[in-house]
Each structure stands twice: as structure tokens, then as C-alpha cells.
Amino acid sequence: MEKSIHNILLVEDDLRVATLIQRGLEEQNYLVTMAYDGLSAKKLVYSNSFDLMITDIILPKMDGLELCKEIRQERPDLPIIMLTALGNTNDKVEGFDAGADDYLVKPFEMRELIARIGALLKRARHSTGNPIKILKLADLEMDLNTKIVRRQGVSIHLTPKEFNLLLFLLQNTGRVISRSEIAKNVWDTHFDTGTNYIDVYINYLRKKIDRDFDKKLVHTKSGMGFILMEEE
Known part of the structure; x- marks a missing residue:
């Protein structure tokens, strides 16, 4: 072809x-x-x-x-x-x-x-051509068609990169994801181990989807990476 x-x-x-x-x-x-x-x-x-x-x-x-x-x-x-x-x-x-x-x-x-x-x-x-799809975890919703993110019905504004990071986390709910895996799948590259991109953007997400809500969804696993899940 x-x-x-x-x-x-x-x-x-x-x-x-x-x-x-x-x-x-x-x-x-x-x-x-x-x-x-x-x-x-x-x-x-x-x-x-x-x-x-x-x-x-x-x-x-x-x-x-x-x-x-x-x-x-x-x-x-x-x-x-x-x-x-x-x-x-x-x-x-x-x-x-x-x-x-x-x-x-x-x-x-x-x-x-x-x-x-x-x-x-x-x-x-x-x-392209993806059907309408909504990803959910607890009271967090992501509409892949409209690109709207809500928690408890409240719209949350995310930058394109924050949206892609949250999308990847939602696609891997309940699984610990390493920084290198996030870099590869969200940024399509491998960053030097000395950079702190991932931590910066995880912190952005926490401020937007966790800070004003009782249940926290974004968690850090020391020495391993991050996991998106409901608190037990």
C-alpha cells in the first residue's frame, strides 16, 4: 500500500x-x-x-x-x-x-x-472516528466525545496535556503506572530521569480533581509511580 x-x-x-x-x-x-x-x-x-x-x-x-x-x-x-x-x-x-x-x-x-x-x-x-464514550471512576467522569471532565457534576477545566494524562490514568484505573510509562504513552517519548514533568502534571491533576473533594483519586506509590483509584 x-x-x-x-x-x-x-x-x-x-x-x-x-x-x-x-x-x-x-x-x-x-x-x-x-x-x-x-x-x-x-x-x-x-x-x-x-x-x-x-x-x-x-x-x-x-x-x-x-x-x-x-x-x-x-x-x-x-x-x-x-x-x-x-x-x-x-x-x-x-x-x-x-x-x-x-x-x-x-x-x-x-x-x-x-x-x-x-x-x-x-x-x-x-x-479519529471513535464512538461516544464516557470513562468513569467514582464521581469522576470523562466524556471522550466532548472532551468534558466532571466531578460530582462540576465541570473541570484541563489543559490538553492534563486531559491526556488523566485519560491514560483512567484507562489504567487500579494499576500502578511508572513515570517512564506515563512519559512514553502521554508524551510519546522517554524523558531523562532527572526531569520532573510527570510530578508537575500529577500535581496539577490533584489540584483540579482532588483538592476540593473529600475522596482522593490520585495516589502516589513511593518508588513505583502513581495509581488512580478510590480510597479504601
């Missing part, structure tokens, strides 16, 4: 970097549309059907974070990878909170970017 051709929007104001990335993607048979500032990228997304977007954070006219937030309103299903020189934990968390699906720090190897693209496109294919 002939491989389907995917159309990728690349947003990068450094012409040299943009050309190198474009060449590498085209060698993998991707169609690449270029944008050199955030405002132009936004207009392109609104008028075209892209399969994935790659964007820098520091851009003219509209930065990558604001671009990502606005695009999420129009295209919540569009996979987004951020490429940037800003590489500390706070920068990455800010990128994920803006709606990015993945985050790659410059300098990077082209084969790693290709692998990240492939993983996101594969996940996007598998997520």
Missing part, C-alpha cells in the same frame, strides 16, 4: 534552520508549507487542512505560545510540536499548557524529529 502523504506546516523565522528542517521532512515524503511568523501561520491554519504543525516559540508578530493557544480554539485535533532553544522544565510545561503535544529542544537530531512526527500522526489516526 502506498504511503499517504501528510501536509506539515513549519513555522520558523530562522531561514537557515527552516531550510534544513524542510529538506529533512521532504526527504521523508512530507509536504511542507513554510511560515516565518506567527500571524502568517495562524492564517494558514485557518485556511488550509494540515496534518501537523511544527513551530518555534520565539517568532515575529505572534509568539509560538500564543499561536498554539489560538489554534487550539480552531483546530483542537491538530498535532503540534514545539521546537525551541528554551529547554528548562518551566519552559516546557508552559509549552504543553499552551496546547503543544510534544516539545523538542534545539539542537536536535532530524531522526528524532521524524520519530516524534510519526508517533503523533499515528496517534491522530487512531483517535
Whole structure:
């Protein structure tokens, strides 16, 4: 079967970097549309059907974070990878909170970017056409069709990455999940053991789905990972 051709929007104001990335993607048979500032990228997304977007954070006219937030309103299903020189934990968390699906720090190897693209496109294919489904644990509900999360009937606003993390926990209710397993399944990558992404996002979830409720659902198993379950 002939491989389907995917159309990728690349947003990068450094012409040299943009050309190198474009060449590498085209060698993998991707169609690449270029944008050199955030405002132009936004207009392109609104008028075209892209399969994935790659964007820098520091851009003219509209930065990558604001671009990502606005695009999420129009295209919540569009996979987004951020490429940037800003590489500390706070920068990455800010990128994920803006709606990015993945985050790659410059300098990077082209084969790693290709692998990240492939993983996101594969996940996007598998997520289309799903029937209406509601996941439940105790008084917590997640509607996979509307992307609405409620506890005791109260709507809880989650960022895209928080939603995906909670989804993975709900799909594995009652089972201890390691940090590396969460990183692989929620971020499609393996983070260095020194980072604290997982703990940061678990803490976010606790504040939103546990803090204001008597029964706690997110639990830590010291030295092993995390488990979503009702308190005994």
C-alpha cells in the first residue's frame, strides 16, 4: 500500500534552520508549507487542512505560545510540536499548557524529529472516528466525545496535556503506572530521569480533581509511580 502523504506546516523565522528542517521532512515524503511568523501561520491554519504543525516559540508578530493557544480554539485535533532553544522544565510545561503535544529542544537530531512526527500522526489516526464514550471512576467522569471532565457534576477545566494524562490514568484505573510509562504513552517519548514533568502534571491533576473533594483519586506509590483509584 502506498504511503499517504501528510501536509506539515513549519513555522520558523530562522531561514537557515527552516531550510534544513524542510529538506529533512521532504526527504521523508512530507509536504511542507513554510511560515516565518506567527500571524502568517495562524492564517494558514485557518485556511488550509494540515496534518501537523511544527513551530518555534520565539517568532515575529505572534509568539509560538500564543499561536498554539489560538489554534487550539480552531483546530483542537491538530498535532503540534514545539521546537525551541528554551529547554528548562518551566519552559516546557508552559509549552504543553499552551496546547503543544510534544516539545523538542534545539539542537536536535532530524531522526528524532521524524520519530516524534510519526508517533503523533499515528496517534491522530487512531483517535479519529471513535464512538461516544464516557470513562468513569467514582464521581469522576470523562466524556471522550466532548472532551468534558466532571466531578460530582462540576465541570473541570484541563489543559490538553492534563486531559491526556488523566485519560491514560483512567484507562489504567487500579494499576500502578511508572513515570517512564506515563512519559512514553502521554508524551510519546522517554524523558531523562532527572526531569520532573510527570510530578508537575500529577500535581496539577490533584489540584483540579482532588483538592476540593473529600475522596482522593490520585495516589502516589513511593518508588513505583502513581495509581488512580478510590480510597479504601
